[in-house]
Structure formats: structure tokens, C-alpha cells
Amino acid sequence: MISGKASAIDDYALFLDFDGTLVEIAERPEAVVVDPVLPQILTGLQARLNGALAIISGRPIAFLDQRFAPHRFDIAGLHGLEHRIGDELYLCDPEDHPRLRDMVRRLDESVKHKPGLLIEDKGCSVALHWRLAPQEKEFALAMAHAALEALGNGYRIQYGKAVAEIVPSGAGKGNVIERFLHQTPYRGRRPIFIGDDLTDENGFKLVNAHRGLSVRVGRGETVAQQRVGTPSDLRHLLSAWATTGTLPFHEASGT
Numbered sequence: 001m002i003s004g005k006a007s008a009i010d011d012y013a014l015f016l017d018f019d020g021t022l023v024e025i026a027e028r029p030e031a032v033v034v035d036p037v038l039p040q041i042l043t044g045l046q047a048r049l050n051g052a053l054a055i056i057s058g059r060p061i062a063f064l065d066q067r068f069a070p071h072r073f074d075i076a077g078l079h080g081l082e083h084r085i086g087d088e089l090y091l092c093d094p095e096d097h098p099r100l101r102d103m104v105r106r107l108d109e110s111v112k113h114k115p116g117l118l119i120e121d122k123g124c125s126v127a128l129h130w131r132l133a134p135q136e137k138e139f140a141l142a143m144a145h146a147a148l149e150a151l152g153n154g155y156r157i158q159y160g161k162a163v164a165e166i167v168p169s170g171a172g173k174g175n176v177i178e179r180f181l182h183q184t185p186y187r188g189r190r191p192i193f194i195g196d197d198l199t200d201e202n203g204f205k206l207v208n209a210h211r212g213l214s215v216r217v218g219r220g221e222t223v224a225q226q227r228v229g230t231p232s233d234l235r236h237l238l239s240a241w242a243t244t245g246t247l248p249f250h251e252a253s254g255t
């Protein structure tokens with residue numbers, strides 16, 4: 001499906017989403033499984049790209065670090081609210097969000113009698129999952145909307161796969177990818193962003209504006225330029241790239 005040519009080592013910066021992109025979607029957030037060879041594939045690519053590889057996720061950095069340990073990558077978590085580039089770490093402090101903390105407690109109470117609805121408390125954001133209880137989707141959405149209204153300014157809803165997440169308004173993958181592109185070793189490189197979900201669309205737009213490459217994993221409406229079928233397909237492509245040095249995507253237009 002995809003052909004390419006050997007990429008110069010300094011050409012690209014690679015940004016990768018996690019859930020649904022590097023790993024298959026699971027029934028529950030904590031049930032995701034990292035393929036044992038994935039960290040080595042990413043480490044190989046990181047070396048090929050002179051370090052210009054980062055994971056850009058809605059998950060907290062702490063969760064991702066734990067899943068990839070002992071490997072460690074540049075990373076953005078909570079849809080860009082926190083990030084780490086080399087030794088520079090910027091974290092979001094839940095104490096800066098007292099109204100949200102209070103709201104998490106209320107949401108926990110509200111779902112007690114709704115089996116299958118999950119509240120994922122991520123400190124500076126909170127996700128309402130209905131994957132295990134699709135019949136409760138409307139209830140979950142209504143809860144998310146009511147919570148947003150009660151919180152007032154400063155928050156928005158980030159929709160995703162069987163999830164609605166209340167995030168501070170400043171969260172956004174495009175913003176954080178832009179931030180990476182201003183720093184070594186990302187500066188001056190053409191960005192590639194690979195993702196699968198609504199939260200990734202904002203990153204695709206940013207990368208498109210930079211004349212980079214945007215790749216969507218799976219189906220669905222998207223502004224991404226190219227597609228890959230599944231996370232497993234993507235892992236194979238990344239592995240081949242790490243081994244051969246040949247870019248496994250069509251070159252960006254304007255090259």
C-alpha cells in the first residue's frame with residue numbers, strides 16, 4: 001500500500017498517539033497491552049531520528065512511563081497539558097483545578113448505580129467511559145454536559161472512542177506538537193503525526209499546516225492525509241522503518 005524512499009536522518013520528527021494507534025483498544029483503560037517488541041521498535045526509530053520521537057497521548061505521563069519502563073521517551077500527556085522533552089518536565093498540578101477535583105467526587109457518586117460506566121480520574125482531567133455500558137451513552141453525555149456547565153469557564157469536553165473527557169480549555173495535541181517543534185531535536189524537522197481518534201484531529205491539522213505528514217489509524221472522518229489499517233499494521237511499518245531506514249509513508253507534498 002505504501003511506498004517511500006530512504007529518509008535523511010534529519011528530515012522528520014515523529015509524533016505518535018498511544019491508545020488505538022500504538023496499542024489496540026481494550027475494554028477498560030487499564031487493560032491495554034503494550035506489545036513486548038514495541039519499546040525496542042520505538043527506541044530504534046528514536047536513534048534513527050536523532051531523538052526526534054515523542055508519544056502524544058491523552059493518558060497521564062506517569063501511566064505511559066510505567067507501561068514503557070525501563071524504556072523512556074519524550075512524551076506529552078493529558079492531551080498536551082503535560083510534557084517532557086529530554087530532562088525538561090512540565091506537569092499539570094491537580095491542585096490548580098479545585099472545582100474539577102470537586103466535580104470528580106460528584107461524578108464518582110453519580111455512576112455508583114450505573115454498572116459499566118467508568119470514571120477515569122487523571123488529576124487535571126476526568127474521563128467518562130461507556131465502552132462497557134453502551135446503553136448508558138446518553139446518560140454519560142448528559143452528565144458530562146451538566147458537569148461542564150457547572151464548572152463554568154476554563155474547561156471543554158474532549159470526545160473520543162466511547163468516552164467524553166472534561167479537560168482544561170488549553171489542552172490540545174496541536175499546541176503541544178507545536179511546542180516540541182520549537183525545541184531541539186525537533187526544530188527544523190518535518191513533523192509526522194500518527195493517531196486514530198478525535199483528539200488527534202487537532203494534531204493532524206497542525207502537522208498539515210507545517211507541510212508534514214498526518215496518518216490516521218483505522219476508519220472515520222479525518223483531515224489526515226494517509227491511513228493505516230490497525231495498530232498491528234502500524235507496528236509492522238514502524239518496525240520496518242527502524243530496520244531499513246526507509247520511510248513507510250508517502251512523502252509529504254511540497255518536498
Ligand SMILES: O=P(O)(O)OC[C@H]1O[C@H](O[C@H]2O[C@H](CO)[C@@H](O)[C@H](O)[C@H]2O)[C@H](O)[C@@H](O)[C@@H]1O
Binds near residue numbers: 021025027031
Ligand atoms: O490520546 P490517546 O493515547 O489515544 O488516549 C485517548 C484516551 O485513551 C484511553 O481511552 C481509550 O482507550 C481505552 C483502552 O483501550 C478504551 O477502553 C476507551 O474506550 C478509549 O476511549 C484512555 O483511557 C483515556 O484516558 C485517553 O484520553
